[in-house]
Amino acid sequence: MGETTKRNCAVIGVGQTKYQSTRETSIAGLVREAALAALADADMTFADIDAVVIGKAPDFFEGVMMPELYLAEALGAVGKPMLRVHTAGSVGGSTALVATSLIQSGVHERVLTLGFEKQSESNATWALSLPQPFSVSVNAGAGGYFSPIIRQYMESSGAPDLIGCMVAFKDRQHALKNPHAHVHQHDLTFEAVVDAPMLWDPIRYSETCPSSDGACAMVLGSEAVGDAASKPVAWVHGTSMRSEANNFGGRDEVSPQASRDCADDVFAQAGITDRRAEIDAVEMYVPFSWYEPMWLESLGFAPKGEGWKMVEEGATTHGQGDLPVNCSGGVLSSNPIGASGMIRFAEAALQVRGMAGEHQVEGARKAFGHAYGGGAQFFAMWIVGADKPS
Amino acid sequence: MSTANGLREVAVVSSAQIQKRVIEDQSEPEFVTPLINEARDAVGFTQADIGFTCSGSSDFVAGQAFSFVMTIDGVGPVPPISESHVEMDGAWALYEAWIKIQTGAADTALVYSYSKSSPGSLRDVLATQLDPYYQAPLWPDAFAIGGLQARALLDAGRISEADMAEAAATAQTNAVDNPHAVRSGATTAEALLATDYVADPLRRHDLPAGADGGIAVVLAAGDHARQAVERPAWIRGLDHRIDSHQIGARDLTQAPSVALAAEKVGLGADKVDHAELHGAFSFQQLLLEQTLGLDPASTTINPGGGALVGNTMMAAGLMRIADAAAAVRSGRADRAVAHATSGPCMQQNLLCVLEGD
Amino acid sequence: MSADVAPEVSVPDVIAGVEPVQSVRTPIRLDYTYVPGRSLTAYLKAMKDKRILGGVCPETGQVAVPPRGVSPLAGKVTEELVEVADHGHIMSFCVTHIPLPGREDLKPPFVAAWVRPEGASIGFIGLITGIEPDECRIGMRVRAVWKPDEELEESAENIPSWEPTGEPDVPENEVRV
Structure with missing residues (x-):
């Protein structure tokens, strides 16, 4: 569709705060910390930036309506265009994609994009459990919503019961190599993961994500800006967003069509045919451990019903498998909701820039970033590479 | 086809809107869905013909x-659609859609926005939009914040209370035949000035005319637009600051982001036949006219009364663009400008220049 | 905070040495009065008569419970409402082991399930009672437990829970179709 006007876009800089349960700084201080880190990585200052795109999950999480207005100065946006994206849990990913489109359209040369959440400012469970008018309240938060879907997957795939625990243990091990990660459990054992209390059976406490404060920022640039950068950049090879309704008869809740369509679109743009072979690192949105095998199948990295085998074989473990997933520790180790999607995108970029530090996948050339939200109905994905798209 | 500056030609080809003081018996999806259908039907599009969908709304309102999730059902997102949402007025959703078309990833777009502010007290809700540490805890309501700006403009001699009343009287009189107006009726500045203050120096006619409502528009590029309508309203300038x-810390008598956006869209390059200004307060409309250098003698300004006779949060800005585009499509205007604003004292502003062939 | 990722914080001289404010408490209270809309109004009124209404998709005929006023399959307003049965089956479920804010009456563990009433095309969420959580199964047939007649209101809470009927389960291949 459309005329082939899409221009190249590169990730020039990445900045992250430390993720933790309470950051004793203002919201402005939090976002500025990530923005300044991204600018420093890009060898830029706010003065170099043409436009700012910010994303976060529901405003009730901090109790500030449209907080981008208040954050205009902290992000150096005064006198510039500023956009605020909100697409539920996928927002960090879709925010990065809106920022990318500002470059791809040719309208801007350098764009600062940022996602954040300061869950400690308010009560996220309260914000998520605001009484839905006129309905019965028996569902506790996101875990209560996703647990029945996970149960469906377990029954239909025949996956062993402890696959989810294996994912949780793996991601917590990965997190130990990421200084930004919230959860650093040095003495964690697999047995402790298995023995953790059930919250939303089949989901254990150890298989859920934490509640974090944090912000993640990226500086994106045009082809000319990418070519001139002093450090390695990550080139965008494909971007896609898809949405679908969350409840209708015949909906595949385990592997929603929007997820499959979005993946097909982004892999086609990147010219990738063998997904497992051609992708070197995956940063996937896994807020509950079982979503790793579920998304491996939905995204076409594994045949239907066999994603759990990749987990069992260690194929997704850093330093061991051929498709390392969430080397950063993933959402299971850090979850500032509005930033979580952008962290996936930014970590994918760090991998192909060769700048992921201790959790670097050696020689990574192409990486996949993923986010989802709502009732697993909103999807944002990108593929970044060390080489400029041909 | 692209223009001299390398941008694709994109037009607003249709729109549909609803605005009432209170929409009592319909949920947001129930009143937004018909608008989406009406806007698509007007140009013979189904959702399959739409390349990108973007909406604007607010959880706090x-x-x-x-809250946006339930309304997406009205688009008919089965099979899945390429879609995004901004927590901003729909004018910025239109900007995101216009950008998407510029990348070449879509040729057409559906944009909609809406709100029902009637369930809450909007003037109090808006206090949560302020700096959460220094300002919001004081709970200054939206009328008080507006009053600060009006007082600054009055003291600087930029406007008078009579000017404000004149703007309001003109808007209300213009709105007599506007089915979307929630505050209308022939009146005079003299009559309005005789009424009591609500928040000194503001009288009722100076205040936003709060409303529930929604708006849907369809965008199309190049030949897609030409095939859809006889006279597309081409977006020839679009910028926000x-x-x-x-x-x-601000000089409230100035609107620097309006002036900057006007420069970016090249507003002064040619005459403007028609202006749709999102001044929710009377004095804001006057500040906009002054900043944009618009002369009522040569430019038709808010012929339906504009936001002064109906200000639906999250939709009023996109409604201005839709109204300006309709004026161009009908041939009433060759060059029109639409303005959208957001935030306390018009902190954020968008300008859209629309032209006929 | 780990030292390697923490930025250095600098403050202006005039406030150097002043004790930092670690947090401020600024409570927010906002009241909203919702209106349910046309479809939900009809649904809630029918609830008072112990009837469950669903909305009919004008294009596919699918029946959504509760009716939400709009069919996502058609992208159109649903004008037609039909009554569905007050019995059906469990599509999937969750055993919750933690307390639910605002529902202190529910003692964990409790079972929340997607229940699809006969005649409906989708499930809706309900509490399952009259059974131990570890006996709950996908495909299990359940019936609505209504409040006593004198307590019925125009409210979804007229069905506090669903309980097993004891009939044979729905065959596995029919659970989701």
């Missing part, structure tokens, strides 16, 4: 988290 949030 709705009083519910993730934000000012400082700190009211105490």
